[in-house]
Amino acid sequence: MAIGIGSSRVAQNLGRFKLVTFDVTDTLLKFSRPPEVQYAMAARLNGCTGINEQALAECFRTHFKRMARNYPNFGKSSGFDWRWWWRSLVMDIFRDSHTHIDETMLRRVADQLIENYKTKDCWTKVSLANEIVEIAKACQKHVGIISNFDPRLGDILEAMALPKVDFVLTSYDADSQKPCCRIFDLALSKCNTHVLPNEALHIGNTPKLDYMESKSAGWSSALVNVTLEAEREISLNSEINPKHVFKNFDEFIHVLESTEVAW
Missing domain, CATH: 1.10.150.720 (Haloacid dehalogenase-like hydrolase)
Incomplete structure (x- = not known):
């Protein structure tokens, strides 16, 4: 059984959400070499x-x-x-x-x-990338990918054997890229049930493209796997809740399992 799956605390922390989406580069996958x-x-x-x-x-x-x-x-x-x-x-x-x-x-x-x-x-998985996607799926959420990417992304996700998600939305196909809110609005329409913005959670690694813009679209957001440069940006931005920022998926999953998260 993967980490966090079956945890009642995880289910509670994700309880308000019908949709959970992920960024890809440096969130779920990273370059295998520079x-x-x-x-x-x-x-x-x-x-x-x-x-x-x-x-x-x-x-x-x-x-x-x-x-x-x-x-x-x-x-x-x-x-x-x-x-x-x-x-x-x-x-x-x-x-x-x-x-x-x-x-x-x-x-x-x-x-x-x-x-x-x-x-x-050219790619490698970020540690616990499979597990965090499986946790969202086990909690019966619609799970999607929202990424500033070209049409190769589907091939890459398949090659990397990430768990299947309900939809993959690239900026190229959407004709809209983060930080534009429109791509988040479009993601809601990809679900087969009606999902309101406040019922969606986006998980990424960049303060502006992932956290700020998903919040602007009315979503909740979490930042994971942030770089030192991003940490400095976060420290100067009072609109980013430090309780929504995690060093890695290990820390994020631990918090989901053990603490009540205030989104």
Whole structure:
């Protein structure tokens, strides 16, 4: 029996909710290795040499922010295909890192990475990810995924063998991304019974995208697996209840099992 399943206290703490949703990246799943390492591996497998992983890391941060700003939601908001978005990002990262790869090879590396990130080679589960999803299911909740992601997410969840959920809602398919409240409103309509905003709980790891915006949509929220940077942001934000912030799923499950949570 998984942790927390069958606990009357857990059932009480989740009692007001009909719907429980999860973010994915760094909430349920995380990268198996940093992007710069994954990118360098793909390039080397294609015969490329002279790759500077530190330069790739710096260029990844710069160009990811630029692409997200100029072409939001993986290009969907600008009328571009998500594959074009990632291909452009990867190729710009390699060009800017002064890795000497001809354009034909560069496109091949980019396309390989797009496919690689659909597989379990690039991902690993966060500790107790399976258990927390199973707890929500055992409490007879509708369970969903809400994630700023492209259409590959379904393939990734299947490859990683996460427990089946009732729906997966990506920002690309929803044509709306966190921190927009609309994606949370749309999630309510994915349930086969009527669910009010105050009957929904969202669990994620980022203060603005997950906690603040789900609260703005009228939901309850919990932050789990927060980074040091996020902890600093939380400490400066009086609107985030520190009792809704947990270091990891182990701590979150322990609280659900042992304490009355005031949502």
